[in-house]
Amino acid sequence: MMDHHAKYPDLSDLKARARKRIPHFVWEYLDSATGQEATLKRNRTKLDEVLLRPSILHGEFTPELSTTFLGRDYKLPFGIAPVGMSGLIWPGAERLLAQEAARQGIPYSMSTVATQTPKDVAPYLGEDAWFQMYPPRDPDIRKDMMKRAKAAGFNTLIMTVDVPVASRRERQTRGGLTQPPRLTGRLAMQAALRPAWLNGIRKTGMPRMKLMDSYAEQTTSLSSTEHVGYLLRTSPGWDYVKYLRDEWDGPLIIKGVCNADDAARLQDEGVDALWVSNHAGRQFDGGPSTIEALPHVRAATTLPLIFDSGIEGGLDILRAIAHGADFVMLGRPWHYALGALGDAGPAHLADMLAKDMVSNMGQLGTKTLKELPARLL
Numbered sequence: 559m560m561d562h563h564a565k566y567p568d569l570s571d572l573k574a575r576a577r578k579r580i581p582h583f584v585w586e587y588l589d590s591a592t593g594q595e596a597t598l599k600r601n602r603t604k605l606d607e608v609l610l611r612p613s614i615l616h617g618e619f620t621p622e623l624s625t626t627f628l629g630r631d632y633k634l635p636f637g638i639a640p641v642g643m644s645g646l647i648w649p650g651a652e653r654l655l656a657q658e659a660a661r662q663g664i665p666y667s668m669s670t671v672a673t674q675t676p677k678d679v680a681p682y683l684g685e686d687a688w689f690q691m692y693p694p695r696d697p698d699i700r701k702d703m704m705k706r707a708k709a710a711g712f713n714t715l716i717m718t719v720d721v722p723v724a725s726r727r728e729r730q731t732r733g734g735l736t737q738p739p740r741l742t743g744r745l746a747m748q749a750a751l752r753p754a755w756l757n758g759i760r761k762t763g764m765p766r767m768k769l770m771d772s773y774a775e776q777t778t779s780l781s782s783t784e785h786v787g788y789l790l791r792t793s794p795g796w797d798y799v800k801y802l803r804d805e806w807d808g809p810l811i812i813k814g815v816c817n818a819d820d821a822a823r824l825q826d827e828g829v830d831a832l833w834v835s836n837h838a839g840r841q842f843d844g845g846p847s848t849i850e851a852l853p854h855v856r857a858a859t860t861l862p863l864i865f866d867s868g869i870e871g872g873l874d875i876l877r878a879i880a881h882g883a884d885f886v887m888l889g890r891p892w893h894y895a896l897g898a899l900g901d902a903g904p905a906h907l908a909d910m911l912a913k914d915m916v917s918n919m920g921q922l923g924t925k926t927l928k929e930l931p932a933r934l935l
């Protein structure tokens with residue numbers, strides 16, 4: 559395997575190259591947030607403000623990056639967050655990310671609105687395959703979706719709750735992406751400037767939300783464009799958590815929790831873990847950064863916590879764990895890696911994150927992740 563560290567030592571290097579290899583309208587979908595993108599920026603600046611106390615004269619040691627989460631042992635404390643239309647961002651993304659997750663022994667989460675169905679990715683899944691659900695309106699579709707996910711090998715269910723309504727995502731709108739995506743006019747010209755992406759798309763076909771399409775066909779003759787919004791009831795209530803708790807017999811994680819009160823109530827509802835996320839600033843531009851929300855959620859529950867939104871390196875992972883996270887996820891970075899280096903991208907990113915964690919733990923003098931909270935300044 560080629561060593562990419564000399565040329566792409568940091569996520570910013572992957573991001574810069576990905577931008578040159580992904581068509582502009584797709585880039586705007588991947589890289590943008592909502593409103594003035596203040597929350598997107600705040601996620602970053604507030605992470606930078608988390609300071610940890612380095613130590614000296616602690617002798618030589620090899621830091622241990624392993625952790626336990628929901629009863630499973632992981633060599634690395636991070637994984638892959640669900641990203642809708644992943645296969646549009648980079649052709650074959652769902653398969654490539656599932657394969658890399660299996661190789662690394664880290665969780666891969668697949669979105670309800672991925673470009674592949676659970677069955678399509680089944681051959682590539684490892685033992686930590688998580689299915690992310692946007693709650694379907696129709697109980698039969700809900701049950702069928704869970705059945706299909708389970709049959710394909712997904713063992714953990716994620717319910718995303720921070721999308722009660724569609725957000726405006728002005729930059730994405732300006733970019734011109736349609737649903738389903740069409741390569742016409744200026745979008746076709748943008749695609750023509752990105753041959754690696756376009757060749758890949760020629761092989762996979764134009765990506766669509768295949769799982770949603772399958773239900774749109776069953777329930778009506780109308781296309782998925784008209785029906786994704788209807789089929790997915792975007793504003794579920796607390797009763798929906800109960801349905802999923804009753805109907806799913808594996809771990810249930812609620813994603814998009816930033817409030818202490820919600821965290822306490824969700825624990826009472828019997829869910830297994832909470833995912834502190836603000837969807838990378840894509841939904842609401844007037845809320846706290848996730849690193850600001852994390853300590854409040856931590857104080858309100860004894861449930862295991864996942865953290866995401868704005869993680870850009872190993873040091874950020876350490877910061878989140880120091881603040882009380884048990885596991886950390888990344889969404890966009892895996893796609894920057896795919897855009898930059900294709901098949902080889904995700905392995906390079908995983909290695910980069912692990913190396914950065916090791917280097918910073920060496921500075922901190924922390925041998926295990928458990929020692930991190932005591933290092934918080």
Ligand SMILES: Cc1cc2nc3c(=O)[nH]c(=O)nc-3n(C[C@H](O)[C@H](O)[C@H](O)COP(=O)(O)O)c2cc1C
Pocket residue numbers: 587588589639640641642643669670671690718813835836837838840866867868869887888889890891
């Ligand atoms: C292009 C894009 C699509 C996303 N689609 C979904 C989705 O379908 N379901 C979901 O729960 N979260 C979705 N997310 C949010 C991610 O799961 C995750 O919370 C976020 O990307 C983490 O922030 P990061 O990208 O800074 O790592 C999406 C994020 C991006 C950037």
